[in-house]
Amino acid sequence: MSDKKPVLVSGIKPTGDLHIGNYFGAMRQQVELANSGEYKPFIFVADYHALNTMQDAEEMRRRTRELVMAYIAVGLDSEKVVLFKQSDVPAHTELAWIFDSITTMPYLMRAHAYKDAEAKNKEISVGTFNYPMLMAADILLYDAKIVPVGQDQKQHIEYARDTAEKFNRVFKEEVFTLPEAYIMPDVAVVPGTDGQKMSKSYGNVIPLFASKDELAKRVMSIVTDSAGGRPENVYAIHKLVRSEQELEPIYAEHAGNYKALKEMLAEDLDHYFAPIRAKYEELQADPEIVERVLEAGKREARAVSEAKMAQVRRAIGVA
Numbered sequence: 001m002s003d004k005k006p007v008l009v010s011g012i013k014p015t016g017d018l019h020i021g022n023y024f025g026a027m028r029q030q031v032e033l034a035n036s037g038e039y040k041p042f043i044f045v046a047d048y049h050a051l052n053t054m055q056d057a058e059e060m061r062r063r064t065r066e067l068v069m070a071y072i073a074v075g076l077d078s079e080k081v082v083l084f085k086q087s088d089v090p091a092h093t094e095l096a097w098i099f100d101s102i103t104t105m106p107y108l109m110r111a112h113a114y115k116d117a118e119a120k121n122k123e124i125s126v127g128t129f130n131y132p133m134l135m136a137a138d139i140l141l142y143d144a145k146i147v148p149v150g151q152d153q154k155q156h157i158e159y160a161r162d163t164a165e166k167f168n169r170v171f172k173e174e175v176f177t178l179p180e181a182y183i184m185p186d187v188a189v190v191p192g193t194d195g196q197k198m199s200k201s202y203g204n205v206i207p208l209f210a211s212k213d214e215l216a217k218r219v220m221s222i223v224t225d226s227a228g229g230r231p232e233n234v235y236a237i238h239k240l241v242r243s244e245q246e247l248e249p250i251y252a253e254h255a256g257n258y259k260a261l262k263e264m265l266a267e268d269l270d271h272y273f274a275p276i277r278a279k280y281e282e283l284q285a286d287p288e289i290v291e292r293v294l295e296a297g298k299r300e301a302r303a304v305s306e307a308k309m310a311q312v313r314r315a316i317g318v319a
Helices: 020-035 059-074 089-099 110-118 125-140 150-168 211-221 230-236 244-253 259-283 288-316
Strands: 007-012 040-045 082-085 146-147 181-184
Touching: 007 020, 007 125, 020 059, 020 089, 040 059, 040 288, 059 082, 059 244, 059 259, 059 288, 082 288, 089 125, 089 150, 089 288, 110 125, 110 230, 125 146, 125 150, 150 181, 211 259, 230 244, 230 259, 244 259
Parallel strands: 007 040, 007 146, 040 082, 146 181
Antiparallel strands: none
């Protein structure tokens, strides 16, 4: 019996070390949505997208494995989710080329990433320019109904919708489903140790899989404003792991005692992330788990994508 649940598609680039800002800002919500049972989820490591910025084979392999392990460790259920590498499914790049042939350069020049790079006088690779077409292929191959994204990525879904509509119109066949952007609610902006948004580029992160000692060290380095009784940067992170109802009396009792509040935050973060860290270490110790998950994901993603490509090839007249 075929699975009639609406399809969810999400891709994650294997670039950068993961930190708790990644977890609270996107990973947790993606995992909850994928595991909810409401959708048929296809989650892929966007390694071909990553090629625009990462051109080191060993780093690509390492970060791909780390990303897969991280998502399994934070709770992604590989029994419910098709988890695979973009590069394991040839249809992604084949379909991107087909979309290129019906897409104009002025249309792609409206993309935010292109305009941002142009404004900074950066030399722009064809891959960066063409990014929206590969992303459209990623989404449309699986007849995605929803694509969870941040508000800043909504344009990518609009490009995918436009491309689906244009293909269907040009080739006079309803081949592609029009996807919808799912703007994730309650997305946390997590402050880094310096008070800015947590980001590897600012060097202000708390690593997702930090040891208890490393967690404590990073938390104790959080910048605090001596003007108030409540250290806002500490509190903003603390309320991600404990309810504000619990925290209000604690912060009132320890007003001005930043050291004690930081120690409590470090303890609570360690308690929250200890099971996730343990799962990650278990995956590190048994590399075959990741291989099995990716192999199963590759088989299913290829089967679904090839069925769609059979329709595409007939529609364009190459089959």
